[in-house]
Amino acid sequence: MSFPIAISNASGSGKAVRTTCPYCGVGCGVRASARPDGGHDIAGDERHPANFGRLCVKGSALGETIGLDGRLLHPKMREPAGGALRDVSWDEALDAVAGGLRRIVDEHGPDAVALYVSGQLLTEDYYVANKLMKGYVGSANIDTNSRLCMSSSVAGHKRAFGEDIVPVCYEDLELADLVVLVGSNTAWCHPILFQRIVKIKEARPDMKVVVIDPRYTATCEMADLHLPLGAGTDVRLFNGLLSFLAEHGAIDTQFVDSHTSGYAEALAAASAGAATGFDLVQCAKACKVDPHDLLEFYRLFARTERVVTVYSQGVNQSSSGTDKVNSIINCHLLTGRIGKPGMGPFSFTGQPNAMGGREVGGLANTLAAHLELDNARHRELVQQFWGAPVVASRAGLKAVELFDAIEQGRVKAVWIMGTNPVVSLPDSDQAKRALARCELVVSSDIVESTDTNAFAHILLPALGWGEKDGTVTNSERRISRQRAFLPAPGEARPDWQIICDVARRMGYAGFGFASQQEIFDEHARLSAWRNEDSEAAAQSGEGHSGGVHRAFNLAGLVGLGSDGYASLQPVQWPVRASAGAAAPGTARLFDDRRFSHADGRARFIATPPRAPAHAPDDDYPLTLNTGRVRDQWHTMTRTGKSEKLAGHVTEAFVDMHPQDALLCGVREGDLARVSSRWGAMVARVQYGGGMPRGSVFVPIHWNDQVASDARVGAVVNPVVDPVSGEPEFKHTPVRIDKFHVAWHGFSLSRRVPRLDGVTYWTRVQGKQCVRYELAGRTTLGERGERGAWARALFGVDDAQADWLEYEDRAAGIYRAVHLVDDRIENCVFLSARPELPAREWLASLFAKDRLDEADRIGVLSGQPIGKGADTGPTVCSCFGVGRNTICTAIRDQGLKTAAEITACLKAGGNCGSCVPELKKLLIDTELARLNAA
Missing domain, CATH: 3.40.228.10 (Dimethylsulfoxide Reductase, domain 2)
Known part of the structure; x- marks a missing residue:
């Protein structure tokens, strides 16, 4: 069935829909309200106990991320021998997935196929995926990107x-x-x-x-x-x-x-x-x-x-x-x-539903409902409840070893759901090699072009946030509803439905669910099935015969029905007493001093210190730490769409101590190659002030869709914890070398430029334009060559075009602006040095219907004409307040505290995550005043 692509209120009314944020494990409640123009306003839900109406900047910007640009809207299959993707019907795609998996299982056994899923899935999606693999295919080769974080x-x-x-x-x-x-x-x-x-x-x-x-x-x-x-x-x-x-x-x-x-x-x-x-x-x-x-x-x-x-x-x-x-x-x-x-x-969990995935056995070494895969009694319990033909009898392959097995040919088919392992895995070039060799790669996704989807044979369009409906569990065990307020775009379908359709085509019973509510009910019933907790046993009617005690149970949420599920309020498990959608939860556990080991006792665990698997040496003398930045999420497929979120950190960086940078021959603002024994990437050097000697930090978000060479996963070593299988993202020996280029630059344009002759680039989303940070190793030559290159960059081949340019050959500076009907269309700034004009005020010119004479002069001179025109890099993304605006207010109005800045400019008044930067600007501004005195 095909759906209209236009974004509108799915309910057809102006009432706010209460749902849950799709980012971190805090699990904030969100209200989505339709606007007359077809867009949506996003606000915090004052009634949700996780956030009481507060949202961070990422949550506040969700309304900017629900457009359909770049969306995967139709099933696609790749032509043979790595050919182009073509649109196909759902029947053709599902038959190809089911037939391919069925053939490989029949020829090579159940362990020759695998699922790699995500904490972005809803609990209902996770449940049927786990049931399919462990209870019907008969393999535990289902793991999740939560393996990488929790x-x-x-x-x-x-x-x-x-x-x-x-x-x-x-x-x-x-x-x-x-x-x-x-x-x-x-x-x-x-x-x-x-x-x-x-x-x-x-x-x-x-x-x-x-x-x-x-x-x-x-x-x-x-x-x-x-x-x-x-x-x-x-x-x-x-x-x-x-x-x-x-x-x-x-x-x-x-x-x-x-x-x-x-x-x-x-x-x-x-x-x-x-x-x-x-x-x-x-x-x-x-x-x-x-x-x-x-x-x-x-x-x-x-x-x-x-x-x-x-x-x-x-x-x-x-x-x-x-x-x-x-x-x-x-x-x-x-x-x-x-x-x-x-x-x-x-x-504190990292993803919105990492906890829900853990509840349903989404990891390769666990079973649903907190039961154990290596326990025969537990396996029997699950098999009986599911009525499954078989239950996997041993742990499956964890994430890193799974992709090793794919490269070795032991796993011949992998179905990837809602994640981007070519970016996020350690030694991520190995993931590229593995997928390139894999016989069948299926990807369920909302975005068509990702680093991982480039290797997929079949793409299945899934619903995204705002379109899908189900439950998630946050860091404090609180189950919340994620509700749809947008129609399904194109031919996209819920993940649970896609999985069930494939399962039925493979000949498996047990997947006749008509709604996500039916899946949740089965999940809740399994949690109470032969659960030896006394209240849970009473609710399930099973008593204590052959049961297994576990704290996880949702007995009070069994039998909600459609209305009860639709109105389900946030609740913390265990939910023992049955009271329908209003069942009381449990705030904290172990108040009775009973633990889940057979003897009821908690265990002290001996933890003798162990040295990291790889230590720095003469060749790789520094230790790489990786992590997130404030305004981006995972591999930026969602947050990368938001202009509000793009302004704080605009490109991948390597944060270093200044003395380490000196020894490596780089300085702040330079491009540097970060390399290890596993791979390399390029990033901009910065001195953030927080790095100890011997350590460097690189963020995880940038990938081949938004940058030329910024996947830090390619650098990270693939060693894992021997117990959990979680990779070592915080301790990889690396070296830093200057990445030599002949010129630096940036462009702003209304269309994506042609990047011929560009060695290094990073894309930054703007409101009316797209910005590219650029650098090249090939000298562009004299004025004529630079002008021709700049015109080719934007595809301007009209000799009569309104093209303004400026060049300072001695300083290696070139600037050009392309106007159409006095409205800025494109501009490019090049220099032999990384120091370049401020981008923010130039980007603001794209909002003007026409440039006046002062604007034209300002563009070519590289600075605005008029005081206050340049707001500076974004500090407060929630309210779009720039550094220069804040520093000017501090100086002119004598502001002394972050609270005074908030009262004056609103900066820091929403999520508060910029308050530490506001405090630093207060100190920096005062030091500048003292130095000038």
Whole structure:
């Protein structure tokens, strides 16, 4: 069935639709309201308990990302021998997918096929994908991109608690007297939760915040203490804390004796080599932190009862990530600080539905409903419930080893859903090689052109955010509805429906779902099926016969029906009591001191420190750390559409300490090649001020669709944690070399330029134009050659065109502007040096119907005519406030605090993630004033 492409209110009314943000694991509630012009206004949902109406800048800009440019709207199949894609019918595409998978399973066995899915899927999509692979194909070769971000937390929780359980809730952040943020730039990556911490700290100044991170990030601005530990030394630091707590008697002896096991072994591993007791100085030296600061942290933790330890990717994305997680949990178990208000270990998830995927067994080593794949009793339980012909009997291939198996030919078909592994995997050039050799590559996606889809044989158009309908689970176990407010564009279909259609064509029963509500109901019923939790057992009618205890259960959400599902309010599992759509949830777990291990006890886990698999050496002397920037998300297929989000960080960068840059022969503003033993990429050098000597940082978002050579995944080493299979994204030995070019430049144009002769480029989305940062290795020559090249760049072949140009041969400067009816159409600026005119005011000229004489002069002179015309690079993306505007207001109005800047300019008044930058600008402006005096 074909649907109209125009964007409109799916409900046909002007009422706001309550849904959930598709970005990070905070799970913010969103209200989408249709405008008369066909667009939508996006606002925070004041009734949602995750955010109470607040949205970060990415959430606020969602309305800019729902256009259909670049969308995959029809099923496509590639012509033989890597030919072009052609539109096909759904029947042809589905038959090709089902037939290809069926043939390969029949000829080579079930382990010759695989699914690689995503935390962007809804729980209902995830559920049927897992059911298909593990219960019908009979292979556990289904893994998810959540393997790359949160699987160490899963493994750590299961080792300690017997189940993948986050025991705390967001309210605990506000009840705590000490919040420890480990490996988490919360201010940028989870800004709504960061603002909750900021607000409660303002109300209770005695509350303490400690940040543990090798980098000095925006999060550190509000910290009482920052511990810049050496990369990879988290286990040593928390082992040291465990030893310190034990030595100083900060132990909840009754809790440890009655409700835990393994304490002696964990303490022995933490204290290994300490013959005369814990040596704080040696621990500080190993962690590369000041011993006085380390002692302050240890004392603060020891004497503060209400402690929440938040950890995220800096802990998880490591070859010892699971041990890092358990070393943190060990400290909470020793002190009994778990299961009570305001205390506990807290994993902040990275994706909107990483938790939902974990609930349904979306990882290659898990089963649905928190059951275990390696447990025969659990497998039997699931097989009986599903009525499946078979259940996979062993763990499947985890993400990195899956793509190794594809390259080796052991896996001959892979179906990729909602993710971009050619960008996001470590050693991502290997993913390219693997997909190029794969017999059948299927991709379900919303975007047609991605780095991964270039290798697909079959493309299946899926629904995107705003169009699909189902549930997601956030970091505090809160299930929320994601509701559609847009019609399905083109021929796009929900992922769950595509999966079920393929399953039926493969001859499998059990996939006759008519709606996502029916899938959710089966998911809820499985969670309660023979669950030995007493209330859950009562709800399911199964009693205790042959059951398995697990905290995860949705017994209270069984049998909601269409109306109950449609009106489902945000609720935290477990949901034991049945009250329909209003069933009460559970804020925090383990208040009864019962854990999910068979004996009901939590486990201390011995975590002896291990060195990273690859250490810096003479050839690769620096350590690469990767992560997110404030205003972008994953591989930018959504956020890259937004002009609002493009202005803060416009191209890939490598953040370095100035002394390291000097030794590498680069300086701020230069282009540099970042290389490792696995691959290389090119980025712009910057001195962010937060990097320790020996470490560099590169963001993860840029890819071959938006830049010439900026995939940092190609550089990252593929070593993984031996327990969780999570890759080491935070510790790759690299070298930095100057990337020599003959010229630098940028262009602004209403159409995509032709990039012939350009060595380096990055695309930046604008409102009325597209901007490209450019550089080349081939000298463009004299004026005539430069002019001809510039005209060719924009396809201007009319000799009578209104073409203005300026050249300074001695300085190596060339500028050209193309006007049509006095309206700017294109412009290009070239220089022998990277220093170039400000882009922001030039981009603003594209909003004008005509350029006046002052504008024409300003364009060619490289600066605006008139005070205040150049607002500068974006600082506050929420309100579009630039650096120059802020600095001018600070100087002219004598502003002294970030709050005064907000009152004057609104900057910092929405999500607050730019407040650390506002504070820095206050200092920079004052220093500039003093230097000028």
